[in-house]
Amino acid sequence: MIEVQHVTKRYGPVTAVDDVSFRVESGQILGFLGPNGAGKTTTMRILTGCTSATDGQALVAGYDVFEDPVEAKRRTGYLPETPPLYPDMTVREYLTFAARINGIKSAARRERVAAAMARTSVEDMADRHCGKLSKGYRQRVGLAQAILHNPDVLILDEPTAGLDPKQIIETRELIKELAGDHTIILSTHILPEVAQTCEQVVIINKGRVVAVDTPGNLTGRLRGSETIRMAIDPLGTDPAPAIEGLAGVASVTAAASDSDSVVLEVQCDEGADVRRELAATVVSSGWGLLELTPLRMSLEDIFLELTTSENPREDDPEPSGGAEPAEAAPEEQVEAADA
Amino acid sequence: MRNILTIAQKELRSYFVSPMAYVAIGFFVFIYGYFFVVSLNFMVRVSMQAGMMGGPQTININEYMMRPLLGNMAVVMLFLLPALTGRSYAEEKRSGTIELLLSSPLTGPQIILGKYFGALALFTLMLAVTLIHVGVLFIYGEPELGPILSGYLGLWLMGGAFISVGLLISSMTKNQTVAVMGAFGTALMLWIVSWIGDPSSGSTTTEVLAYLSILDHFDDFSKGVIDTKHLAYYLSFITFGLFLTARSVDSERWRG
Structure with a gap:
């Protein structure tokens, strides 16, 4: 179970995540949608303890990520946008290291590593150095690392980015398979992916949640x-x-x-x-x-409609001189949040 | 503790899978050997002169050979150790692997201490290899063991201090080169900080600056004196460096 309540993250004057709240029930998959720089990654990094929030509360598997970070992290598997691989380790060494820092006892380590490699089908690369892997394999080794310690909660930042179509399908299947006993948040900007894998969608734009619903309802609502x-x-x-x-x-x-x-x-x-x-x-x-x-009005259209027809935020600085295009201010903000 | 060890092992391993450890150890031992020969020649010359002038036939090996030798090695460490610690945090931040550590159930201090002990282990190994030369000295001469050990302890503590500075600077940047240069600059500054004061004036400022200087505290060790004052200096230096590293890593979480 993941519960995010009024989480806000400011970088100086820039608000990257603005009062975001949502809830994912155990065993569900939540799709996190939004244009680049919308605050998806920041929200995920807050949930995994890689960054702190300015305000708000977040519970992961019943533990407050700010008050009880170690317990929360023990129950979280995280695949960041770039898989965090050590190029000079082989896949097996890397996963063994990940198992150790996640506190898996040495007796179970070998077995867990093998199981994670089997699930993400990277066994044929087990003794290859991580630095020499193709993008698709890197992504899957990253995923193997995330599921290694069998966490309650999986947070996957664009898990299918850089995969070939066959791998994308396999990865989606894997994520669906994992859903039963894991609670999953995945971010993506590939919309069909959400329609196919997620039970719930959160659309976020400029740090704000603009819609929370099931993919079916969302398409229905706007069709x-x-x-x-x-x-x-x-x-x-x-x-x-x-x-x-x-x-x-x-x-x-x-x-x-x-x-x-x-x-x-x-x-x-x-x-x-x-x-x-x-x-x-x-x-x-x-x-x-x-x-x-x-x-049909696809998720793409819905997405575009929700993320572009929003009114500029009240606290945006007024465009000076009036000659500036209205979009300029929000765009700047998105870029700043990206950096 | 187990977690610290895991990180330390990983760090040490990363030095050895790249040419880094080999270059560092090789370079260090080579320079040590070079200074060893230079100091030996110097000592032989001094001792011959002393003999001709009717002085004692044997002069103190510790005083005329080991002391300048270890003093020179302290300078080599000043160059070498920042290069060793430069990548520690900077590389992980650049490649994003830091997120693996941050999202794992490790505490900040565990990660920092792990990285610290990893680098310290490599440095200890570098020092250990130079003991071969000292062994040679024991075969052909009769040096006193005590001052050599205390000299090595001094070098080791000083190296520990350099490593903690290096770790701190590395935690502040994504760029390895900046980390190396920053650590080198800081260490060098801490080294020469006492030069600015006028030793004859005896003013408080001069004394404080002299106390801060990382090199001045090494002097007694190389003479064979283990003074708790200097021990306290190095240990508090290291602790403070690691504490600041922890703050720096934590502030990164707030900013990034």
């Missing part, structure tokens, strides 16, 4: 209407008016066109499914139907 994209070969005519005339179609915009095809984006009325009518119209007009794709 007002559906858009269908279609590519048509209209044989020289303009297909737009005919389609616009159909019942259930709100508007039609031409997205692209070339000599023998026209791409239209058809905005439907809420709840209306006009795919059959669209197809029938095209066919009955004698045109060629090349493509018909429903464009």
Whole structure:
């Protein structure tokens, strides 16, 4: 169980994390979403004790990370953004070292190391130096280090970054598998990943939580209407008016066109499914139907909507001179928080 | 304790998997050998002159050979030890491996002491290898054991002090070169700090500066005197250095 209450982190005048609160139940996976510099990594570093918070409280597996850091850390596995590998150690040596500092008794060490290597499938690299591993292996050795001591809580900062598609799928499977007996927070900006692996999503922007929900609810909440994209070969005519005339179609915009095809984006009325009518119209007009794709409001869109339509924060300095673009101030802030 | 040992082992190991330990030990022992020969020649010359002038046939090996030799080695340490400790924190911060340590159930002091003892172990090894030369001296001459041991103790304590300075500076930066130069500068300053005062004036400032100087405290050790005053100086120096390192690492948590 992870509980974050009103955690705030300021670096001088810059607020990297602003009054963030959320809760992850035991055995759940929480996805932590946000643009770069939103405060994801800072929040995770606070939870793992790598950095302190200016204000607020955080409980990991029942222990306060500020009051009782050693007990909290004993129950936490952390994979930072860059896997913390010692280049001059072999994978086995590295994991053995990690096991030792995590207080795993020497009798169990070999077995635990082997188990962690097996779970993350890095056994074939066991005797290779960490410095010589490819990005994908580095990431997985980092993950092996995080799960080594079988912690209650796993905090994974972009666990699939730099992996190839097959490894991404494997890693996601592994994370899902781990969920049962571990509570997991993972950060990412790959949105399908959240949809596929997480039970709960926290979207954070400029240090603030802008949404906490399940991926399903989030997509549902913002899916007002559906858009269908279609590519048509209209044989020289303009297909737009005919389609616009159909019942259930709100508007039609031409997205692209070339000599023998026209791409239209058809905005439907809420709840209306006009795919059959669209197809029938095209066919009955004698045109060629090349493509018909429903464009659902994806997590990407939701994400963009939530993280860009936010009002600038009240405590932002007023842009001086008025000529400055409105986005300038928040952007600066994001960059400063990144540093 | 076990945790400190784990970190110390890891540190010591990292010196030995890179050329660092070999270069440091080799360089140190080579220079030691060079000064050994120089001091030996000097002693032989002095003793011959003394003989010709009707003085005692044998002069004190400890006074004319070991003392200047160990004094010279103290200077070599001033150059070498900052290079040894420079990477300690800086490298971990640069590569991000510090997060592994910070997020593990280790306390700050455990990590610091582990790093300290790791570097100290390498330095002890460097000193230990030079005992070969001393052995040679015992085979062909009759030096007194006491002053040699106290001289080595003095060197060891001084090295310990340099290492604690090095660790402190290393904990303040991500850049190894800055750490090495910073530690060297600080150690050098602590070394020459007494020069600014006028020894003949006997003013309090001069005395305080002389007391601070890391080298002045070594002098008695090389003469064969183990004075608790100097022991206290080195031990409190080391403790204070490690304490400041702990503060520096902690403040990093607040700032970074």
